[in-house]
Amino acid sequence: MPRNRRLRDRDEKRAEIVAAARQLFVERGFDAVPISRVATDAGVTANTIYWYFADKDELLVAVLEAVLADSLQRYAELAEPDLTGRVLWIVSELRSLRTLVDTVHSRRLTSEAVDNWHNGFHAVADEMTRASLPADLPTDQLDATCHIVTFVIEGILTHPADAATTRTIVETLVRSIIAGGQG
Amino acid sequence: MPRNRRLRDRDEKRAEIVAAARQLFVERGFDAVPISRVATDAGVTANTIYWYFADKDELLVAVLEAVLADSLQRYAELAEPDLTGRVLWIVSELRSLRTLVDTVHSRRLTSEAVDNWHNGFHAVADEMTRASLPADLPTDQLDATCHIVTFVIEGILTHPADAATTRTIVETLVRSIIAGGQG
DNA sequence: ACCTGAACACCGTTCAAGT
């Protein structure tokens, strides 16, 4: 009982730190947010954060896990059979995470923790994409198409355009996939 | 004449700094290289670099310009009519610049100079891609296809895979574009 | 005009000391 209490307290405190970091990282960008600012917003001292996280990158990973969990949940609740619609939904869902995407790609080069998260993320994303693609493709083409879909989504996120352009890109992508797959 | 001499000296010194920065940034990554290290390799003091560049990001832009100029020249000399071949050539040409690509996407969020270079780069890349695409597409689909090609190239660069996978991705992309364009 | 030594500001991280 006291142990449970302790664990819960610890989890709550950790969650508060992650929540503060999440808002700040999304809004201002990872690099622009000192750990001292996260600490202030979470109501602790800067070094306290190092009791819960090994370094700033592990805090980033915790934020990414929280963000991804939320997005996956909303994606699971999505009633949208159309592939174009699904991709457009993902794009609008993740639009505000643009800086986070760039941060992951940048920090992954330095931090093993971020790199591991990134690899896991792409495994999940690939899985989801595969489930939405026509199943009659040969394996290597299916793999290739998954990658292409992922790359285009990432490209749209990190190189924002107006809604009409975005829609045309996604429509062209989906039409190409289907036409190409049947050729 | 003394003025010409001065200007040439200045350019040479500048070029030495850029050359040192280029090698270090490509090899170790922008974030991992202190400006003091660039200075050492270029044979000057750290603060001397600020006589030639406003800040570290402007030095990065100078490096990007040098790298791009070299790549454009080699691309111009490329005798390869096939679209798949051209894309694969670009991918192998830029493979070693992966960290630079991620750095640009990351710094662009903070530095206006990097953001400007990035915009200019995509304008050039779009132009080149357009010249390699079938000309019979409607304009907005042509734009969309250009973006897709760019996004896939960036994706391949920043998410390296083995040669066979890379080739299949590019082949699938090119086949999709052609099949989709004619559908 | 060009360059330097010395300093400033900021930040991630650590550590000895508290409860």
Place this chain on the structure above:
DNA sequence: ACCTGAACACCGTTCAAGT
């Protein structure tokens, strides 16, 4: 176990002073 105050190391940048 959890948290803090104080300090360290590092780095981008500035500036007064030299030639």
